[in-house]
Amino acid sequence: MVMTRATHRFHLPLLLLLVGLLFFSGLGNLGLTDRDEGSNAEAAREMVESGDWMSPTLNYEPRFAKPALTYWLMSAAYYLFGINEASARLHAAVFGLLLIGLHYAFLTTVRGPWFALAGSLMLALNIEIVAISRVALTDSVLIFFTTLSLYGFWLGLYHHERFRPALWCFYIGMALATLTKGPVGLLVPLLAVAVYLTMSRQWGDFRHRGRPLIGGLVTLALALPWYAGMLWIHGERYTASAQADTVGRFFTMIGGHGGTVFFYVPVLLFGFFPWSGFLLVNLWHTMKDWGATRRAGAITPPGSPDRASGLDQFAAAWVLALFVFFSLSATRLPHYIGPLFPAAAILAASFWHRATTNPRTPGIAAAFGLFSIVGYGLGLALASAPYLYHLFVSAVEKEFPLARHYSPGIGPVLAGSLLIAGTALGHAFGRSDQRRPGAFWIAAASLTLALLMIIHITLPQFHEDFISPPQTLATIAGYNLGPEDRFLTYGPHKPSWIFYARRKTLVIRPGEEDEMRSYLDHPGRTMILLPSRLRSKLPPETEQYELLLERKGYSLLANQPIVKLPPKPAGPPPIPEHALGR
Numbered sequence: 001m002v003m004t005r006a007t008h009r010f011h012l013p014l015l016l017l018l019v020g021l022l023f024f025s026g027l028g029n030l031g032l033t034d035r036d037e038g039s040n041a042e043a044a045r046e047m048v049e050s051g052d053w054m055s056p057t058l059n060y061e062p063r064f065a066k067p068a069l070t071y072w073l074m075s076a077a078y079y080l081f082g083i084n085e086a087s088a089r090l091h092a093a094v095f096g097l098l099l100i101g102l103h104y105a106f107l108t109t110v111r112g113p114w115f116a117l118a119g120s121l122m123l124a125l126n127i128e129i130v131a132i133s134r135v136a137l138t139d140s141v142l143i144f145f146t147t148l149s150l151y152g153f154w155l156g157l158y159h160h161e162r163f164r165p166a167l168w169c170f171y172i173g174m175a176l177a178t179l180t181k182g183p184v185g186l187l188v189p190l191l192a193v194a195v196y197l198t199m200s201r202q203w204g205d206f207r208h209r210g211r212p213l214i215g216g217l218v219t220l221a222l223a224l225p226w227y228a229g230m231l232w233i234h235g236e237r238y239t240a241s242a243q244a245d246t247v248g249r250f251f252t253m254i255g256g257h258g259g260t261v262f263f264y265v266p267v268l269l270f271g272f273f274p275w276s277g278f279l280l281v282n283l284w285h286t287m288k289d290w291g292a293t294r295r296a297g298a299i300t301p302p303g304s305p306d307r308a309s310g311l312d313q314f315a316a317a318w319v320l321a322l323f324v325f326f327s328l329s330a331t332r333l334p335h336y337i338g339p340l341f342p343a344a345a346i347l348a349a350s351f352w353h354r355a356t357t358n359p360r361t362p363g364i365a366a367a368f369g370l371f372s373i374v375g376y377g378l379g380l381a382l383a384s385a386p387y388l389y390h391l392f393v394s395a396v397e398k399e400f401p402l403a404r405h406y407s408p409g410i411g412p413v414l415a416g417s418l419l420i421a422g423t424a425l426g427h428a429f430g431r432s433d434q435r436r437p438g439a440f441w442i443a444a445a446s447l448t449l450a451l452l453m454i455i456h457i458t459l460p461q462f463h464e465d466f467i468s469p470p471q472t473l474a475t476i477a478g479y480n481l482g483p484e485d486r487f488l489t490y491g492p493h494k495p496s497w498i499f500y501a502r503r504k505t506l507v508i509r510p511g512e513e514d515e516m517r518s519y520l521d522h523p524g525r526t527m528i529l530l531p532s533r534l535r536s537k538l539p540p541e542t543e544q545y546e547l548l549l550e551r552k553g554y555s556l557l558a559n560q561p562i563v564k565l566p567p568k569p570a571g572p573p574p575i576p577e578h579a580l581g582r
Contacts, residue, residue: 011104011113011116011117012101012104015100015104015117015120015121015124016097016100016101018121018124018125018448019096019097019100019124020097021452022124022125022130022133022448022451022452022455023092023093023096023097023130023133023134024093024097025452025455025456026455026456026459026460027085027086027089027090027093027134028084028085028086028087028089029455029456029459029460029463030085030459030460030462030463030467031085031463031467031468031471031496032085032088032136032467032471032496032499033135033467033496034493034494034495034496035493035494035495036135036136036137037088037089037135037136037137037496038494038495038496038497038498038499039058039063039065039495040066040070040071040074040088040136040137040138041074041085041088041136041496041499042058042059042495042496042498042499043056043057043058043063043071044056044070044071044074044075044078044088045078045083045499045502046058046060047068047071047072047075048075048078048079048083053068053072053075054068054226054229054230054233055230055233055234056068056071058495058498059495059498059504059505059507060504062234062237062238064230064234064237064238064241064242065241066138066180066181066182067178067179067180067181067182067226067227068179068226069141069176069179069180070091070137070138070141070180070181073091073141074087074088074090074091074136077090077091083502085136088136089134089135089136091136091140091141092132092133092134092135092136092137092139092140092141093133093134093140095133095140095141095143095144096129096132096133096134096140096144097133098144099123099129099133099140099143099144099147099342100120100123100124102144102147102148102151103116103119103120103123103147103342103345104116104117104119104120106151106154106155107119107120107346107349109155109159109163110154110155110159110311111311114353115349115350115353118349118352118353118440119345119346119348119349120345121440121444122275122345122348122349122352123341123342123345125274125444125447125448126271126272126273126274126275126341126447127270127271127272127273127447127451128267128271128272128334128335128337128338128341129338129341130451131335132335132338134455137335138180138181139181139335139336139338141180141181142177142180142181142184142185142188142338142339143338143339143341143342145173145174145176145177145180145185146173146174146177146185146188146189146339147173147339147342148169148172148173148176149169149170149171149172149173149174149177149189150170150173150189150192150193150318150342150343151166151169152166152167152168152169152170152171152172152173153167153169153170153189153193153210154311154314155167155169156168156169156170156209156210157205157206157209157210158310167209167210167211167215168215168218170189170193170210170215171215171216171218171219172218172219172222173189174186174189174190174219174223175218175219175220175221175222175223176222176223177189178219178223179222179223179226182242186219186223187325188322188339191321191322191325192314192317192318192321192322192343193206194321195317195318195320195321196313196314196317196318196321199290199294199313199317200310200313201294259332261327261328262327263327263332264323264326264327264332264334264336264337267334267337268323268337268344269370269374270374270377270378271334271337272341272344272348273371273374273375273378273447274371274374274375274422274423274426274443274444274446274447275344275345275348275352275443276348276370276371276374277366277367277368277369277370277371277374278347278348278349278351278352278355278367278371279319279344279347279348279351280367280370281351281363281366281367281370282312282347282348282350282351282363283316283319283320283347284363285351285362285363286309286312286313286315286316286347287316287320289309290313290316311346311350312346312347312350314343315343315344315346315347315350316343316347318340318343319340319343319344319347322337322339322340323337323340351363351367352440355367355436356436356437356440359433359436364430364431365431367430368426368427368430368431368439371423371426371427371430371443372423372424372427375419375420375422375423375426375427376420376423378416378419379416379417379418379419379420379423380416380420381416382412382413382415382416382419382450383412383413383416383417383420384416385408385412385413385416386407386408386412386413389407389408390407399492400465400466400553401531401532401533401552401553401554402465402552402553403466406465406466408458408461408462409457409458409461410457411453411454411457411458411461412454412458414453414457415449415450415451415453415454415458416450418446418449418450418453419446419447419450421446422442422443422445422446422447422450423443423446425442425446426439426442426443426446427439429442465552466552469551469552469553469554470494470497470529470551470554471496471497471500472500472551473529473549473551473554473555473556474487474489474496474497474498474500474501474529475500475501475566476548476549476556476563476565476566477501477527477529477556478500478501478502478503479564479565479566480525480527480558480563480564481501481503481525481527482524482525484524485524485525485526485527486506486519486522486524486525486526486527487501487503487504487505487506487526487527487529488505488506488507488508488516488519488526488527488528488529489505489506489507489508489528489529489530490508490509490510490516490528490529490530490534490538491509491510491530491531491534492509492531493507493509497529501529506519510534510537513537513538513539514539516538516539516542517539517541520539520541520542520559521541525558525559525560526545526558526559527548527556527557527558528542528545528556528557528558529554529555529556529557530554530555530557531553531554531555532550532553532554532555533553535555535557542557544559545557545558545559546558546559546561548561548563549563
């Protein structure tokens with residue numbers, strides 16, 4: 001495909017427009033999910049309320065689980081746009097957009113604009129990156145800074161004649177990633193680089209040109225002050241918690257997030273769909289050829305004219321190092337492997353480039369075969385969502401009390417049908433040498449439309465039936481309670497309820513009913529939010545409490561009957577003057 005210079009100018013704007021549609025549209029249409037989204041959003045809200053920018057809190061107790069950078073970003077959005085769901089997630093969408101821009105700029109520099117467009121679309125148009133860029137978590141920011149670090153490493157060392165200063169991005173990116181999610185922000189780039197330098201026998205080159213000593217000092221100078229401040233303020237309490245949440249997370253399963261060492265195999269296959277087939281085939285061939293080259297003793301320096309194969313090797317080392325590391329960790333969640341996705345997009349785009357320019361490229365049949373298996377599997381799962389939902393509704397009821405009375409709706413069926421059709425058409429085009437370029441656009445278009453259906457049809461319905469009811473009751477409770485009154489939640493811990501109530505909350509779990517009694521006889525108003533089915537388990541002292549409101553399986557009880565509803569729409573509370581520095 002011949003691309004003109006004028007056409008190249010439109011690549012980045014059109015790419016960012018598409019990414020903006022997927023990352024930003026409907027960002028606030030879904031209430032905050034628990035636990036991580038609710039916890040992060042509330043911690044940032046309390047930071048704004050208290051004006052304490054050093055020590056994050058959750059429910060007004062110290063929160064040591066994550067460093068402060070993401071909370072600072074969320075707080076800035078609260079100041080600009082109010083305290084709401086879209087503001088809580090805005091940092092994720094912004095850094096997702098920045099990631100795609102960074103990826104495009106890097107690939108344009110090292111491989112050219114057409115390769116950059118394909119690689120950037122592959123990074124943007126997959127399930128995992130879209131999901132990560134739409135949630136109030138730290139991962140979008142982490143992925144941006146670890147990617148900045150690794151791209152800085154590559155440009156600074158192996159394109160040093162033009163981009164020598166980019167090497168500092170390697171060290172600065174690690175520091176900012178560490179301020180985003182702790183030591184993993186340092187570990188991700190170091191693991192990828194260490195595996196690559198070992199495999200390519202380039203350690204000497206790095207020691208000579210990489211400035212590891214002064215670079216390491218820069219990283220420490222940027223990252224350490226916040227950690228030193230936390231240690232100064234909180235002492236051993238902080239170090240014990242930080243150790244449990246970092247080293248402890250690797251060796252011990254936390255929060256029930258476990259699984260086997262194969263946990264990330266389906267995550268990568270389905271999360272990187274529709275490009276996972278291209279990724280795995282190129283990963284296999286890259287490692288196979290790299291191993292053969294090493295055995296022959298003919299390592300090609302990455303700075304030579306053969307930079308394309310060197311970049312593939314770097315991306316392969318990046319993917320394998322992080323995949324193995326997170327697979328060995330005892331605590332596993334799907335978004336943990338997000339930092340390997342930029343490298344995955346490089347490998348997938350590299351294979352796609354060869355497959356469209358050389359029909360004899362080995363692995364084409366395997367790549368499109370895997371594309372079909374994953375695509376049909378995902379499409380059938382979505383199209384069968386109503387049946388699967390009712391099959392497992394008893395498990396869903398444990399989290400959402402009236403789940404049996406609702407259904408996923410038509411959105412997943414439409415999205416699944418579209419993916420099945422797109423997979424069939426994409427496979428047919430991909431197996432034809434003449435029509436193969438069209439398979440890329442079919443896969444990209446079908447996934448984009450399917451994701452938009454989920455975002456704008458399924459998620460709003462899910463919000464209305466499952467997420468919104470208790471959050472609305474928490475908002476009403478917070479509106480009616482004064483500073484000396486009490487708000488209790490009973491049942492599974494939901495940090496988002498604290499966010500919507502916007503006040504100190506007494507969290508009582510089943511089995512802890514005795515702890516509730518000491519709060520029930522206090523003067524003033526007391527409100528209790530709980531799943532309706534658990535009301536019979538409350539202490540006898542609550543029998544005189546009246547049912548104020550009930551919504552879809554959740555109840556709001558109070559010891560005083562009158563309740564005022566907040567104005568519609570419920571605006572964000574004003575920012576405290578002391579937080580504004582007045």
